[in-house]
Amino acid sequence: MTSLAVIGGKWKPAILYFLQQHGVLRFGELRKVVPGITQKMLSQQLKELETDGIIVRRVYAEIPPRVEYRLSTLGESLRPMLDAMASWGMDYLRRG
């Protein structure tokens, strides 16, 4: 499956889901909203997503540093898929 090559990985769907919900998030914010993720995994998966052109990383030359992440155009095209996954997840939990 092609999709898995991109959204595969334990945390990517969660990261993308929260990014599409909030629009723009900083590194520290992502750490808070994605439940249980470690610094390392967040950093790693973000880098992969950026390499695949799914998200855009923007660095501000400030002290303290600020880095923002948002979905790219290609990332936005994932929205129907992410919505479908999320809504199915809700249904599944409701059934028990």
Next chain:
Amino acid sequence: MTSLAVIGGKWKPAILYFLQQHGVLRFGELRKVVPGITQKMLSQQLKELETDGIIVRRVYAEIPPRVEYRLSTLGESLRPMLDAMASWGMDYLRRG
């Protein structure tokens, strides 16, 4: 992400996709249509899917043995998600 607990695993989306395409498939048929899967993984992932109530396994007491797999009602509810994943995959390949 809840969905990943169920469709996570390298092969599950592919297996489910082909099952929803063909309706009913035998073990050997799945082995042919799922590209590159090994016996072990196919057997293992099918068992997990059955445990999670996503697919139904039907055994015929014949010689030679015959085992058929199909989506359960719960499995059918995955259809929108699988379709979304598949169509995004197509789009992605078309862009290059």
Next chain:
DNA sequence: CGGCATCCGGGACGATACTG
């Protein structure tokens, strides 16, 4: 035909410490 048992290697993932 449709599996299960076993062994094994690599990579995913986590915890911790350190840095610009």
Next chain:
DNA sequence: CAGTATCGTCCCGGATGCCG
């Protein structure tokens, strides 16, 4: 604040062989 570096573990997945 936003990462990198390092080390260790776990288990996913492949290869092979056997069984009803």
